[in-house]
Amino acid sequence: MPDHPVPLMDSPEVIEPPDVGMSHTVGQMILEQEEGGFESEEDTVANFTVTSFSVPSACEEASNGSESVTELLGAEGPSDSAMPRSLENFNLGKVLGEGTFGKVFLAEYKDTKQLCAIKTLKKERIIAKNDIKSVFKEKRILQKVTSAEHPFLVSLYATFQSENHLFFVMEYLPGGDLCHLLEHQGAFEESKAMFYTACIVLGLEELHRNNIVHRDLKLENLMVDVHGYLKIVDFGLSKDGFRYGDRSKTRCGTNCYMAPEIIDEMAYSRAVDWWALGVVLYVMIMFQFPFDAEDDMELFESIRNDKPALTEELSEEAQCLILRLLEKNPCHRLGYSEAGAEEVKAHEFFEDIDWEEFLERELMPPFKPDVSGLTESTRQSECQAWGLMPPAEAISPEAQELFEGFDYSAE
Structure with a gap:
């Protein structure tokens, strides 16, 4: 079973908000994989x-x-x-x-x-x-x-x-983005990854309920608010009026987060957001991307054909969730059905999450930014x-x- 995210967090860590620039290590790895991103003229923004x-070590709350x-x-x-x-x-x-x-x-x-x-x-x-x-x-x-x-x-x-x-x-x-957090803290424990993933699931649920597909979910577009909760930002590549069953062929997004159907220029659904969530979850836990290569062509081949490597240290529930989100066939991907987010929320990885309580933000976050x-x-x-x-x-x-x-x- 996965760790219990809330009971184990006695008090949130307090970290100073980020300054300007691009972080190294994870940030550089992400930059190298994203430089080849593309989008159509329809969605350029x-x-x-x-x-x-860099970030100092944990400091006193102000x-x-x-x-x-x-x-x-x-x-x-x-x-x-x-x-x-x-x-x-x-x-x-x-x-x-x-x-x-x-x-x-x-x-x-x-x-x-x-x-x-x-x-x-x-x-x-x-x-x-x-x-x-x-x-x-x-x-x-x-x-x-x-x-x-x-x-x-x-x-x-x-x-x-x-x-x-x-x-x-x-x-x-003020808490910066997930790239910033990973650069400072390294790979997340499952409890912390579960907390942030739950925030994203609820955010995507609301977007899809309002017929919006994000299409550029990634570490940099997931930022921590003053209370320590995660929020989805940057809707420059999003598409509205996009209902369940609708399809688009617009090539847009960031290479290492792209679902296979976008790469292959197939008509895709809002299931591309759930694929991107799988990439984000994998990076949070594994501290690397699930698909890696020397250039874009190799990266796309890896996304199409390779199975992401998982360690035995991960719980069965975490491994299962990652593989269900990173399912190559979008019709079999977790979240593809009309139930959408409800299907994802019902996964065993989130068994200890009280979704109503989480929506009310009544849980202790992993850290709070120093403002x-x-x-x-x-x-x-x-x-x-x-x-x-x-x-x-x-x-x-x-x-x-x-x-x-x-x-x-x-x-």
């Missing part, structure tokens, strides 16, 4: 990597003075008053991540001192790449996800624009100009009309 260089953690981070969603639609209402802090189209900043809403993450996109690059449709699609999906108020999906607080940039004001998740001193980097006026340089040529009024209707604020 600004994706960002938020990872870390009290944050008179500001509660929830007030500081807005962990339960946006404040009562709607977020503003101007960058002038925020203090920008350190860069959390970078992508082709812009950067992600830690930010503080001046009126309430609430921390958030602001993703900036350069209009000129979006226009040049003909990505306007994709940006609006991501915004639409984030609005739908936010309206669900689900505890394992990231929230969108607001979107607004300036003459040269688009801005997504997002929930800030002390987060506001310091947002109160430096010189930070506000970082990465927000104007384009070489002004954007025409006709081009500006393409972004009409982008502004939004959560109720």
